[in-house]
Amino acid sequence: MVADGLRVLASPFVAPAAGGVxxxxxxxDLGPNDEAVLREVGLHLGSLASGDLKARCAAGVGHDAPAWTVRKRALTPLSSSRWAGAITKASHDQWALSRRGLAAHIASLEAGIAMLRQRLVKPLGSKGTKRTPGGYRSRREWHAKSRRLAILEQRHAQAVADWEAGRVHVVRGGRQLANTRHHLAAAGLDEPAWRRRWEAARMFLAADxxxxxxxxxxxxxxxxxxxxxxxxxxxxxxxxxxxxxxxxxxxxxxxxxxxxxxxxxxxxxxxxxxxxxxxxxxxxxxxxxxxxxxxxxALTVEAALAGQGGVIGVDTNDDHYAAWRLDAHGNPVGEPRRFFYDLTGTTQHRDAQIRHATSRLLHWAKACGAAAIAIEDLDFTNAKTRERHGRKKRFRRLISRFPTTKLAARLASMATEQHITVIAVDPAYTSKWGAQHWQKPMCTPTRKTTRHDAASIVIGRRAQGHGARRRTAPPPHHQSDGVGHRTAQAAPHGLRREGTRPPRTGPPPRVVSPPGTRMRQPSSPKTVRDERSDREWIHAPLPLTV
Structure with a gap:
């Protein structure tokens, strides 16, 4: 699908199943002695892990297999060979994770610097286009952004220096908890309570x-x-x-x-x-x-859609899943569904909300007989910089807290247990084309189709290989329904998609009376009064003819 001014859409693919459990x-029923032993062992191994992590960070990018062996041999007399192996591996994984985080931080700084430089060179008040931002609106704003550019360039230079030196910044126990030590009153803690949390976070009781x-x-x-x-x-x-x-x-x-x-x-x-x-x-x-x-x-998209259960298109939003079931030909079936969740509060609360909404979605997909769920392959990594969207604080806050990776990983993991395939599609233009081609036609007097519901149809059709556009209605007298409205998309290879309807098997249609006659004769009453009682009513059978 290529159009003027539009980017090429990526092909849909099957999301990999979760490999870990x-x-x-x-x-x-732990006694005081049992808890004391666990705490003493955890603190002892935690102190060894802290020292080993310091040694691993000091080695930087020059670390190799012989250096790993030296670290492990130094820890073996103080613990055991297996404990030493678990500690050194955990230290190496922590260093690698911090290294990846530093790379992402550098990429974010580069994106912000490029956007600032692009807007600072333009005249004040110049209008931008859809894909190119314009200049700043005032001299005061231009001056503030130039100062911010200098700050970002300084941070970028420092981050690049850390990257080249292999230097990472890690806090065992968490940087947030370490900073809480200086703000105990604001956190509602005293020093003993904070100390218990700090010791629990720095314990090491893990074995491969x-x-x-x-x-x-x-x-x-x-x-x-x-x-x-x-x-x-x-x-x-x-x-x-x-x-x-x-x-x-x-x-x-x-x-x-x-x-x-x-x-x-x-x-x-x-x-x-x-x-x-x-x-x-x-x-x-x-x-x-x-x-x-x-x-x-590996499962192909064609194999995942081989059944007749169709696919469920899911539009992921900030507070709900918008889902609509599509048949094998890409036609929406039934009513749209919404599965709400709340992404405010603590991390445990957000994770529980995502699990509950995903469970309801999968249970509905299982009840419908759908073998696949289509979702968007969202990634806001390059769009989260504050320089990209300017004063759109609400939108920046939205994409910053939107857990796209967590939602996709949770859905793929839970769908594997239900034997449901997850198909990821390109997210480009799904909301725009859904509102353009599907939102108004899918509205009824009793159903108001939202933009998100229409986007879920486009997502499901894209997973099936169909276009987002609905089929243009044929001339009225060439439609199988006479002069009716039928614009639902059917697959090109679908048999009898333009054929006439099968003959009616019920009673023949009512004969139309000639003009000037009554269209409906008076019928006998559906209920008659029983003369034997003033309080009882007996229902008479309906007339066979009218």
Missing amino acids: AIRARLK GETGKQGGNETIRITPSGELTIKLPAPLAHLANAPHGRYRLPDTVAFAHRGEEWGDRAFADRAIAYRIHHDPVRGRWYVTACWQRTQPS
């Missing part, structure tokens, strides 16, 4: 899985029956209450979600990674189990 269970070992993990082991034991570090071996320097917790672990899948892996001694963490606010301990699934073979 993570489940969580609470550690119950090992295939072939008992229970899939030799360091933190959970048997299929739920017994949890931990391999203690060498300096804390005197705390062991089980053979081979291990500590056994009193209660058994039970995973309510995907417990059967976890049990099969644990019984087959397949790799399972575990992480034990503490929630100081609730005073609870949790264990999280993670493993990798075998990725299925």
Whole structure:
């Protein structure tokens, strides 16, 4: 699809299924001694992880396999070989994550600098076009933006210097929690409460899985029956209450979600990674189990749409999913649906809202028999800079808090469990063409079609390979419905798409009376009064003819 002034649309593709699984269970019936042991082990390994992360960051881009070996050997006498491997791997992953974040920060600064330079060289008050911004409206605004350009250039130079030197800025426990220490009154905390959160965030009780070992993990082991034991570090071996320097917790672990899948892996001694963490606010301990699934073979879009269930087009918005079901020929079927969520509040609240809305969407898709869901491949990375949209603060706030990656990842992960395929399409012009071609025709006296509902039709049709434009109505006397309205799109290969309707199997139509006669004869009353009672009414049968 190429038009003058429009960019080329990317082909739809099947979103990859989620490859990882993570489940969580609470550690119950822990005594004071058990919690003390877990806290002491976590703080000891956390201090080792902090020192190792410092060494990894100091090495920068010059780090290699021999340097990794040196770090691991230095940690082994203070913990164990497996604990040292888990700590060094976690440090390397944290450095790599910070490195990717620095690259994204540099790209954002470059986009802002380019936009400022482009607008500063234009005359004041010059009008812009649809794709090219104009100049600033006043001398005062021009001066403020020139100062901001100097600030961004300074930040960019510093970020580039950090990138070339391999320098990253990492805070174990979180930078936000570290800054909260200086604003305890505003956060509603005292120093002991903050200290408990800080220590819990800096604990290290995580172990990678090992295939072939008992229970899939030799360091933190959970048997299929739920017994949890931990391999203690060498300096804390005197705390062991089980053979081979291990500590056994009193209660058994039970995973309510995907417990059967976890049990099969644990019984087959397949790799399972575990992480034990503490929630100081609730005073609870949790264990999280993670493993990798075998990725299925790649599925094509044609194979995903091979069934007759059609596809559900989904337009993702700031506060709801707008969905509409389309049949195999790209025609909207039934009524549009909206699944609302609230993206304000804490991270846990937002994640729960996304899960609930996605669950309702998938349940509806399952009930409709649809085998695929089409969504937009949204990415606002290059559009989140404040220099791109100027005074449009509301729009900038919208795209900044819009969790496009989280929504897509959550939908793909949950759809895999329901055996529903997710197809990603190019998001260009979906709202514009939906409003142009579908919003008004899909309105009825009892249904008001929104712009988002119309966009969901375009998204579903794009996944099926159809165009956004509706078919032009043929001449009235060439329509199969006589002089009627039929503009729904049918596939070119659809049989009898222009054929006449099949013969009517019901009773023959009513004969029209000649002009000047009554169109309808008076009928007998549908109810008659029973003479035997003044209070009872008996319904008489309807007349067979009129």
